[in-house]
Amino acid sequence: MAKEYIRxxxxxxxxxxxxxxxxxxAVLHRGEILGFLGPSGAGKTTTIKIxxxxxxxxxxxxxxxxxxVEKIDETIYEQIGVVTDQSGVYERLxxxxxxxxxxxxxxxxxxRIEELLKRVGLYEHRxxxxxxxxxxxxxxxVLVRAVLHRPRxxxxxxxxxxxxxxxxLDIHRLLEELREEGMAIFxxxxxxxxxxxxxxxxxxxxxxxxxxxxxxxxxxxRYNQDKRYRxxxxxxxxxxxxxxxxxxxxLSRLLQANQVNSLHSCEPTLESxxxxxxxxxxx
Amino acid sequence: xxxxxxxEKMHGGNGGIWRRTGMKTVHWNKLSVILxxxxxxxxxxxxxAMPLFSVGLxxxxxxxxxxxxxxxxxxxxxxxRGVALSLGALMNTTMTGILCTGMALAEEKExxxxxxxxxSSVNGLEFFLGSTLPVAAMILIVxxxxxxxxxxxxxxxAWAMWLGVSVLCAIASTVLGMIFGICCKSQVSAxxxxxxxxLVLVMVPVFxxxxxFMEKASGFLFTGVLSKAAAALAADTPRVDGFxxxxxxAEILLAAAVxxxxxxxxxxxxx
Ligand SMILES: Nc1ncnc2c1ncn2[C@@H]1O[C@H](COP(=O)(O)OP(=O)(O)OP(=O)(O)O)[C@@H](O)[C@H]1O
Ligand SMILES: [Mg+2]
Numbered sequence: 001m002a003k004e005y006i007r008x009x010x011x012x013x014x015x016x017x018x019x020x021x022x023x024x025x026a027v028l029h030r031g032e033i034l035g036f037l038g039p040s041g042a043g044k045t046t047t048i049k050i051x052x053x054x055x056x057x058x059x060x061x062x063x064x065x066x067x068x069v070e071k072i073d074e075t076i077y078e079q080i081g082v083v084t085d086q087s088g089v090y091e092r093l094x095x096x097x098x099x100x101x102x103x104x105x106x107x108x109x110x111x112r113i114e115e116l117l118k119r120v121g122l123y124e125h126r127x128x129x130x131x132x133x134x135x136x137x138x139x140x141x142v143l144v145r146a147v148l149h150r151p152r153x154x155x156x157x158x159x160x161x162x163x164x165x166x167x168x169l170d171i172h173r174l175l176e177e178l179r180e181e182g183m184a185i186f187x188x189x190x191x192x193x194x195x196x197x198x199x200x201x202x203x204x205x206x207x208x209x210x211x212x213x214x215x216x217x218x219x220x221x222r223y224n225q226d227k228r229y230r231x232x233x234x235x236x237x238x239x240x241x242x243x244x245x246x247x248x249x250x251l252s253r254l255l256q257a258n259q260v261n262s263l264h265s266c267e268p269t270l271e272s273x274x275x276x277x278x279x280x281x282x283x
Numbered sequence: 284x285x286x287x288x289x290x291e292k293m294h295g296g297n298g299g300i301w302r303r304t305g306m307k308t309v310h311w312n313k314l315s316v317i318l319x320x321x322x323x324x325x326x327x328x329x330x331x332a333m334p335l336f337s338v339g340l341x342x343x344x345x346x347x348x349x350x351x352x353x354x355x356x357x358x359x360x361x362x363x364r365g366v367a368l369s370l371g372a373l374m375n376t377t378m379t380g381i382l383c384t385g386m387a388l389a390e391e392k393e394x395x396x397x398x399x400x401x402x403s404s405v406n407g408l409e410f411f412l413g414s415t416l417p418v419a420a421m422i423l424i425v426x427x428x429x430x431x432x433x434x435x436x437x438x439x440x441a442w443a444m445w446l447g448v449s450v451l452c453a454i455a456s457t458v459l460g461m462i463f464g465i466c467c468k469s470q471v472s473a474x475x476x477x478x479x480x481x482l483v484l485v486m487v488p489v490f491x492x493x494x495x496f497m498e499k500a501s502g503f504l505f506t507g508v509l510s511k512a513a514a515a516l517a518a519d520t521p522r523v524d525g526f527x528x529x530x531x532x533a534e535i536l537l538a539a540a541v542x543x544x545x546x547x548x549x550x551x552x553x554x
Contacts, residue, residue, distance in 0.1 A: 052402060073307075077404035087402070088395030090320075092327060102403050104316040145399070 002029040005153050005184040006051065011060035013046055013208075020046050021208040023060070028201075030152070033175065033185040035195040037270070038205030044188035045084060047205075048155050051186065052082050065152060078106065081146030084157040088142075091131025095122060095141055098130050099148065106149040116144045120174055136167035143171065147178060154178065156187040160194060172198055192271040202270065206278040216270055223273045232262040240266075309409055317405065317413030324387065325421050333378040334425045341371030342432040349434075361435065365517025366492070368433040369510045373488060375425045376452045376509060377481045382474070384418050384460025388551060389473035392464075397551060407550065415457040422453040430516070437516050444521035448512040451531045455505045458538040465545045466553055505531045 006028040013021040021043045028034040036044050049055040051064055053072045062069045065079055089098050099113045117123040120140040125133065130141060139159065146154060159175075160168040175185055175198060189195055195202050196216045204212040204219070212219055231239040231251065241247040254260050324330060344367035349359045391397035400410060426449040430437060437445065459480075467473035488510035491498035501507030508527040515521055545553070 054398075054402075074401070074404045074406045077402050082402040084398070086395040086398045088397075088399055090396055091394060092324075093320075101316065101320055102399075105313050105400075105403055105405060107312065142399075145403075 002031055004029055005065055006034070006186060007061075007063045008047075008051075009061045011047075011050060011057050011062050013043070013050060013055070014058045019208060021050075021057075024203075024210055026201075026203055026210070026213065028153070028184050028186055030184050031179055031182045032200040033179055033187060033198050035199035035202040036186070036188040036205050037190065037192065037195050037202055037274070038188075039190055042205040043208040044205060045157055046208075048082075048084060048157050048186070048188060052076075052080065052155055078149060079152050081149070081151035081154045083142050083146045083155065083159060087146070089130040089133075089138060089145075091129060093130055094127050095130055095133065096126040098141065099145060102145050103148050108148045112148060112150075113144075116147065119177075120144055121170060136163045139163060140167070140171065143174070147183075150181075150183075152182075152184065154183055154185045156185065158188055158190070160189070160191065168194070192269060192274065196270050204270075204274055204277060206274075211277045212273065219270060219273050220267055223276055228266045230264045230266055231260055234259050234261050307406065307408065309412065313405055314409045314413055317400075317409060318417060321387070321413050322417040322420070325383070325417055329386070330383050333383060334375060334421055337371045337375035337378065337425050338428050338432050339371075340374055341367050341429040344370055345433050359434070361517045361519075362514065364433040364435050365514045368429055368435065368517065369513035370489065371429045371432065372426050372449070372509055372513055373485045373506055375429070376422055376449070376456050377484045377506060379422050379425065380418060380453060380456025381460040381463060381481050381484075382477050383421075384415060384457045385463035385467065385473045385477050386470050387414060387418075388461060388464025389467040389470045392467075392552065393469045401550075407546065410551070411461065415461065418457050418460070419450075419453040422456070423449055433517075435517055438519055438521070441516045441519055441521040444523060445512060445516050448509055448523060448531070451528075451535065452505050452509045455531060455535045455538055458535065458542055462538060462542050462545060465542075465551055468553075502526070503530055505534045 004027055006026070008024050008026045011021060011024040012019065024047065026034065036047055038044055046055065050057050050069060051062055053069060053076060056070065064072065064076065067076060090101070093101065095117070096113065099117070100110065102108075103110065103113055114123070117126055120143065122137060122140055122144065125137060130138065133141060143156070143159065146156075156175075160171050163171070172194070175187075179185060187198070199216060201214065202212075202216055202219065203210045212222075214222070227243050229241045229251065231241055231254070233239065233254065241251050251260075325334075345359070345364055348363045348367060352359045352363070388397075391400070397410075401407075405413075423446070426445070430442075430445065460477075463473060463477045463480075467476055484504060484506045487497055487504055488501040488507045491501035491507065491510065501510065508523065508531050511527060512523060515523070
C-alpha cells in the first residue's frame, strides 16, 4: 500500500452560525489524485484552506504528511505546493524572475525552472512581465511555482477553470506526469469530465457534505442500477429501453426480427451521478 | 538556520497561515531573497518618486532661499539651510516610510502575492523585516544625501546625531506603514487612508515655525523631533533633548504594540 499523505477525520467548519463543512472523511496516498467535486459554494476552497493551514477547522482532525493541521507551521510549505485562486504573481517581474524568486526562497536550483517552463510551454514567454500573461499562461506559471520544490503533496483549487480545452489538456498532462513521479495531488473542480479522467478517487461534495466517495468507475457503476439501452432501428428511429419485462420482451422481438441496427448501454457519467445524488446540477 | 527566537506564538482569528507561521525565526537565506527583491522594488517608478522628490525639495528650497538672500545682498544663513533640510527629510521620512511601506503591503494583498509568499514557507517575521528594512535603508540614504543638498557641512558629532534620529524615525514610520498596510485591502484605499496622517506628520512641524501651538504639538511627534534635529545639525549644536528621544521611543513602542495587536488578530490581513 502506498504511503498515506493526507487524512481527514470528521472535519467540520463553521463560519459564525453557518456550517460550511460537515464531517468530512477522506484519505490520499502517494502517487494518487483525489478530486473534490462540487458546485460553487460547496466548500472546496475551504477544505483546501484547512488542509494547507490557512484556516482552522471547527472540529475534527486532519493530517498532512502525518502532521496534524493545527500543528503545522511554515516549514510544511517546503513539502507541499499550493495553488488557490488567491495565488498571485509579481506582475512587474518577468515569468523567469518570479520563478527565480520563489526558487531561491525554497532553495531550488535554476535548472528546475527551465525544465518546468519547457514542460508547460512557457519557455518562450520567460522574459515577459508576468502581468502581461494570458489567463492560461498565468495559471501555468502559478502551477510551475507550486511544484518547483518537488513537493510531496500538491493542492490545486480548480486548476483548469476558465481555460480553453487545449490548455486544460496541457495541465492534465503535467498532473499525470507529476502523479507518475509519486506526487499526491488534491484537486478541486466542478468539471466532471476532468475528475473522471484524472482522479483515482473522487469525493462528491454538496453543501459541505461528502455525498459520495470512491473511484469514478465505482460511483458510475453504483448508480447504474437502472440500466437503460439506446436502440437504433433499421428504419432510423430510436428507442430508449429499460429492464422491465415489457421492454425486454420488446427488445428480443426486435432482435429476432433483425430490426436492430445498434444497441448501446447508457453508463451514467459522474455528472448524472451527481444529479441523482443531490438533485442539483453542477454549477 | 534559525537565529532569532520568538517571544510570541500567535493565536485567534481565522487567518491561519500568519497566525500559525507566527513570528518565530528568521531564515537568513529567505530573508535575503526578500530583501533583495524589495530593494529592487524601491527603484520602480511607483516608489522611487518619493525619495527623489524629497532630496529635490531640499535642493530646490536651498537654491530658492539662496537667491532670495542674494537679492537682499546677504549670504544664506545656515539656519535657513536647516529649514530646507528639515522639509526634505520630513517628506522623505513620512512619505517614503509610511506611504511606500503601506502601499507595498496593500499591493501584496491586492495581487495575492502575500499568500503566495506565505504558502512558500516565508514566515511573518521574515516578511516584516523584508518589507521594512529596504525602506528604512532608503530613508537613511535620502536623509544623508539631503544634508549636502542643503549645502551643509556638519561636524562628525552632528552627523552622528542626524543619523541616530533618522534611524529612529525610519523605524517609527515603517512600522506605521505596516499598520496602515494591514488595514487596507488595495493600493487605492491605502493611498487615501495614508495621506491624511502623513500630511499631519509633515505639516505640524512645518507650521511649528509660525505658530506657537503647532510648535508645542510638534514636540510630541517624532517628525517634530526630526525637524529640530535638522535645525540642530545646521547650527552645529548636535543635541537631542531627553524629551525628544522619549517621544520617538514612546511612538515606536506604541506603533509596535498596535502592529502586534493587529497581527495577532489576523496576520497581515484584516477582515
Ligand atoms: N471567510 C469566510 N467567512 C464566511 N463564510 C465563508 C468564508 N469563506 C467561505 N465562506 C462560505 O463558505 C461556503 C463555501 O465556500 P468555498 O469557497 O469553500 O466554496 P467553493 O466550493 O470553493 O466554491 P467555488 O466553486 O465557487 O470556488 C460558501 O457559502 C462561502 O460563502
Ligand atoms: Mg472555490
